[in-house]
Amino acid sequence: MNRSAQRQPPEQPLSFSDQRRQRYADVIGVEEAGEFMIGDYLADGGFGSDGEFRVTLVELFHRRQCVLLPHLRVFWDGTDSLRRAVEAGLLDALRPVASRDAFARRLLLLGMVDRSDVPLPDLTCGVQRDIPRQAREVG
Numbered sequence: 001m002n003r004s005a006q007r008q009p010p011e012q013p014l015s016f017s018d019q020r021r022q023r024y025a026d027v028i029g030v031e032e033a034g035e036f037m038i039g040d041y042l043a044d045g046g047f048g049s050d051g052e053f054r055v056t057l058v059e060l061f062h063r064r065q066c067v068l069l070p071h072l073r074v075f076w077d078g079t080d081s082l083r084r085a086v087e088a089g090l091l092d093a094l095r096p097v098a099s100r101d102a103f104a105r106r107l108l109l110l111g112m113v114d115r116s117d118v119p120l121p122d123l124t125c126g127v128q129r130d131i132p133r134q135a136r137e138v139g
Contacts, residue, residue, distance in 0.1 A: 014050075014084055014112045015041045018104055021116035033059040033068050034100040038107070039081040041115055050080035055094070057103060067096040070103065085110070 019025060019035040039052025053074035060069050072094060074082045082090075093106040104120055114120065 012040075012048075014038060014081060014088070015115045016104070016107050016112050017114070017116045018100055020100060021118040021120075023117045032056040032071070034103065036103065036107070038085060038112065039078060040084075050084060051075075051078035053078035053082050053085075055103075057097070057100060067098065068100070068103065069096055070094040085112075088112070 016036050016038040019028070019037065034057035036055045036057075037052055038055060040048035040050035041052070042048055053072070056071045056073065057068035058071050059066060061067075070093070072082075088110040090110060093103070093110060097103045097106070101120055104114060104116075108114060
């Protein structure tokens with residue numbers, strides 16, 4: 001029997017951190033235009049049995065505008081987290097995006113928890129009700 005068939009339902013939602021919003025971002029440096037670690041993170045900072053994977057945002061020109069293109073990276077020990085993320089709709093979130101914050105909001109819409117050290121900027125002036133539309137659009 002394979003590992004995913006034996007898994008118990010997860011007790012907590014997947015979470016993520018935007019590496020540029022971490023306290024240590026200046027020390028480790030961040031690859032590409034952005035880097036998100038996504039996984040089965042525990043309260044103590046480690047990760048659970050589902051592991052973790054990475055999405056980097058690569059800055060390229062797309063349809064005559066500069067956009068960030070998500071690039072998925074996963075090793076064998078993160079496949080259960082990836083499976084959970086795909087089931088939540090991650091594949092639809094891997095389209096061109098205008099900013100790191102917009103990508104983070106896409107992940108929030110999938111039910112993931114933002115564990116970045118620095119919170120996302122507040123949404124004001126009624127913008128919050130437009131998040132689902134904005135999270136799916138490039139600009």
